[in-house]
Amino acid sequence: MSQQGYVAAPPYSQSQPGLGGFSAGFGPPNSSLHYGHYGDPNSSYSAPQPGMLKSTVPFGSSAPVGPPPPSTHQISQTNIQNGPSMPGQQPHRFQGPPPPSNIGPPCPPYSQQTQPAYPNAASASSTTQLANQLSSMQLNTYASFQGPQLPPPAQQQVALPPGPQVPPPAVNSLCAQPSLPPMARQDGIPGPVPPNPNLQQLSGQPPGPGYPPQQAKYGPQMAGSQLSYPGAFPGGPAQLSGPPQKKLDPDSIPSPIQVIENDKASRGGQIYATNTRGQVPPLVTTDCIIQDQGHASPRFIRCTTYCFPSSSEMAKQARIPLAAVIQPFAVVPPNETPLYIVNHGETGPIRCNRCKAYMCPFMQFIEGGRRYQCGFCSCVNDVPPFFFQHLDHVGRRVDHYERPELSLGSYEYVATLDYCRNSKPPKPPAYIFMIDVSYNNIKSGLVRLICNELKTLLDKLPREDQEESSAIRVGFVTYNKVLHFFNVKSSLAQPQMMVVSDVGEVFVPLLDGFLVNFQESRSVVINLLDQIPEMFADTNESETIFAPVIQAGMEALKAAECAGKLFIFHSSLPTAEAPGKLRNRDDKKLLNTDKEKTLFQPQANAYEALAKDCVANGCCVNLFLFPNQYVDVASMGLVTMYTGGTLYKYNNFQLDADSCQFLSDLRRDVEKKTGFDAIMRVRTSTGFRATDFFGAIYMNNTTDVEMAAVDCDKAVTVEFKHDDKLSEDSGALIQCAVLYTSVSGQRRLRIHNIGLNCSSQLADVYKTCETDALINFFAKSAFKAILSQPLKIVRDILVSQTAHMLACYKKNCASPSAVSQLILPDAMKVLPVYMNCLLKSCVLMGRPEIPTDERAHQRQLVLSMGVADTQLLFYPQLLPIHSLDLKSDVVPAAIRCSEERLSEGGAFLLANGLTLFLWLGVSAPPELIQGLFNVPSFAHISTEATSLPDLDNPFSKKLKSILEHLQSQKPYTMKLVIVKQREQLEMLFRQLLVEDKSIYGGASYVDFLCCIHKEICQLLS
């Protein structure tokens, strides 16, 4: 993984030292480049070991193809079966943790409320305030600006008219500094005043020195510690500005909902054919049927812009990140064509001799079909005789439409032995279930729950469509301070347990009988699952190990010579004496200091070395955490993140309330479509190249993206930079190839191709931007950057880059307008609101009220998210449900995430992909309450429930179907939280009303827009 961190300077302005010697032809990567980043240099982990590298040779390099070197890590079967390790022979895998130091201060227990993550800060006064706000809402009727005042002739854009002049906000927030643009309102409120001088007088600040280059001093104050907290509820008209009639009307600023609805109206339900280079797809929120006609479906690849600037100078000027969000295994819905598989037998895939790109629609056949020119490097290659075909009158092969690799954007190749580890066909993957059986998990009933669930779940292991049963083998381990392996061989009458107590040097005590086919060993496995909860029923052991558990699972897969996934169910900070032992190092004093970043870094080197080992062995780690207090997610989740795994977290797990959510997550994860032991390579046409990668990935060098597994929900975001000028004729071509092992153990290559346009006109670049993809990129790059940079700098860079992108547009693309006019390109008109949501995310907000683990968890989730998931996370869906059309199947249209859109007499659902709130106004209709909860009134509703009763009435049925719809295709099961207006839990709900000012100090949308406007004015003055 490249750890060079966020470049605290404008992107594009720096050359990348680490990539300097990288030739445009994609020569063999220097595999030793990035080893230094991992672990303690003194650790016994010896740097590049040939056996650790995957079969990268045929895949990535232009060097002569040869068999991979023999693995140095193979353990002979005899060793394994003979039991205990031989310390002399193997290097210590773990550098022990630092000597036991004082255990940190006891972690403040999570709140005991139903929703434990955040404190309850609602106060009586704030409740009153809310009531006041709600009533004032009904009184205010804003004169609304309908649409742009000065529609510029050239293209569609949103022009914000100068708004009414308002006094600076009362509280010290993002825009407490002079920020509002000068005002000229249609209804004749005093005309424009020169922008900055006047405003600066308002707050008595000295005039700003133009635009300081990049950092520190410039930029808004985010999340200021000076904020008055928690007095202020967001969004109240009275707080933000003066008398209501002078307030900037929220309806006059670009609405994300309007953008989403407009796209649905114009493109929803239609067929979208990918037949044109540089075509902008429908928004990720629009349902349509995608037809692959030569470019990868937007389900697989979305780009920040579909037209790259032709030169790096232009790119530097616009500062629009050039990136692709690639979700290589995205689910293809049943009404679209699944990927075709191409099999060239022993010959294998056809590839360009020079750049190794795979045969694809971008190859140009010439000389009567005998040769082809590579679209990526222009090399002319001979067509292999078996592949020869004549050309038609337009120079196209006559079999063009018969071969997926000639006519489609996405398809798969069956890989040959050259693409396999040690040139041997892979074995089917294995799933190992590893259950923490310490006191807490037994007492909570969790162990029994897991064991019961597995009895039915193991029948649903993923399989190839044409196969009757799954080829995936399963194994079982339980642990507390020691590890217990189980022999569940089909010939046994009873399962057998083997205890490994030497956790310092984990070994696998059995090979034969550990990984089994569930169908064959069904009775023994069921027997085991029945026995496990009983076996440990009387345990007093509360200490656990963790790193040795991963190590054991990885060693077991390695010994079985297969890739696979570990499913680890764990609840506590691993404090037992063992490698990877952790101490509580959570420290709120670090917030908003330069050391805050250490909270996101792992505390023990053991985990980085372990992650590297796991990736090298195709071992993906899925972690289900059930913490009652701080468990150091940043350390415990590290291996999960680097191995393409998923981290699920259930705070204060309670069997009654949380089983549904957990079991649904577990089922989905076990059944998920997954590629194992994967390595991804992104090739580009000449003139630009992939320079940075973000995701649940691991990188040993600068080009090969390694993933122990990659499932349908995981996306890798790839940033590109210019090497040279791009040609408008040939465009910018991208080919993503993922080499992986399928669920049945077949080695395959999944290829996605996409062609983008290039232009020397900045307007073309802006016109084809995709805000949702931009936000995905910004979120991932910022969340990666906080490992190495203070949060304030990361936030400032986000603000500055937003302003730069918009200022460049105004200067170069928009029709001339007053300095004071805020002009947003059509494709980016909701970028400010999304950017503000990102800035307010708990990851970028150091507040003592937000548990460190929550921040580390969300950071980790976002790093692997696709565009649809980041869109929903940063701008949640808010649905009114009090006025449902009970006769139709239609889900009600969403409304903007602001308190002003709520009403006392209403009920609303709010979903962000992780949590789902049902908010009920104090005057919600009694018939609705009766219909949903089967209770007579608002006062009778219990907020303890995490699900709604199944009732036989239209309200209940309709709401259940909406909930199902909201949950469908989401990677995480959202826990339902019922919130009553003016009760404590409302604070949590309000955090997701992202257009409002946040109680943790984040700016309101209006304030942020003003702030960005001010930045733009400064840039252009």
Ligand SMILES: [Zn+2]
């Ligand atoms: Zn080539």
